[in-house]
Amino acid sequence: MARPLKFDPQVALENAMNVFWRQGYEATSLDDLTEAMGINRPSLYNTFGSKHDLYLAALKRYRELYSHQMIAALEAQSGLREALSGAFTAIIRSETGSGCMMVNTITETLPHDDSVAAFIQAADAETETAFAIAIARAQDRGEIDTDKNPDLLARYLNMVLQGLRVRSKSGCCSGELEHLLPIILSVLD
Amino acid sequence: MARPLKFDPQVALENAMNVFWRQGYEATSLDDLTEAMGINRPSLYNTFGSKHDLYLAALKRYRELYSHQMIAALEAQSGLREALSGAFTAIIRSETGSGCMMVNTITETLPHDDSVAAFIQAADAETETAFAIAIARAQDRGEIDTDKNPDLLARYLNMVLQGLRVRSKSGCCSGELEHLLPIILSVLD
DNA sequence: GCGTATATGTACTGATTGGTACAAAAGGAG
């Protein structure tokens, strides 16, 4: 019963996500959002609640679309080094110029927004756990020395990932960053 | 001739810097700035030009105060590993919670502000050159294998530094990051 | 002490911000 939505909320959300990704939270106005989403203001508030709620939803969608790709890549049954090298290369190439929305959020919004901070920290923990599990399994397969601490290496890889993301936004061309991969991964030897 | 300034521009600039550092560019209003600087609006515009000019000046002051510390630490005549370890530890501890203003700027302002982008890229190049020189000298002293490429290692260290800065803002306590230093620096072996 | 050049304080500008009231439109259920 009642009138149905004229637009696809998923599509609208992803359009909003792209604007937030490019411009950040504060620099994005409701006019920017409604124009990109192709809907008007009351529809936005009806479906998404508020600018803040919409941002949080966009951030979650971003993680679904992009971060989970890398976690999936880590679940390959062999060749951790190759999996890491491939996943990192993909991230470097895809984020050159635009950067990473999660990193943008950490610097802009996390310090004064508890719900955003909680989401980011949960996501970081999830990524780090995925790294640690992949490393432990690589140790079982004999790819990596068993005297290395998987949790510590996982924290290292996650930190490096953030560093690559920042550098990919601040001018380093993707080739320059890809040349770093052998050095980055040499800590696994 | 004429009436002198009632305030110290250097002090006022550093107060503005701290607000921008904490809140970012867009989230900082002129009321925030004038209150923190202890001056009123026309004085701000008289001395600093505009909000944008003030931000750029604050960013340059930030680099003078903080980034140059690390470059100076690299000029020690011996013990590159110790110098790096000390400098990285100091950065981790001092930035836990607040983060790094340069990294904040990269994610928020750099993509749509040419003057900011130019400054950041020049600063990054300067830092990387300082790393490369320090590494080359350590090679001369026999501390590091001469078959390693100083420019590549310098780029790696700069990237790691950005990663540490992001992680220090997104929840990792300083102890957890300090434990990464042996791994990070093992690429020099 | 007087004139002059600059800084300060108050009070304002038009534009834009996030958010909403209200009436018209739309479509499914009976």
Next chain:
DNA sequence: CTCCTTTTGTACCAATCAGTACATATACGC
């Protein structure tokens, strides 16, 4: 066809934004 629920479009709200006009206060050169 009619009712009823929900969406849509327009037009608005108070609050805040960056920036400034103008009159007053202040100190130096003479």
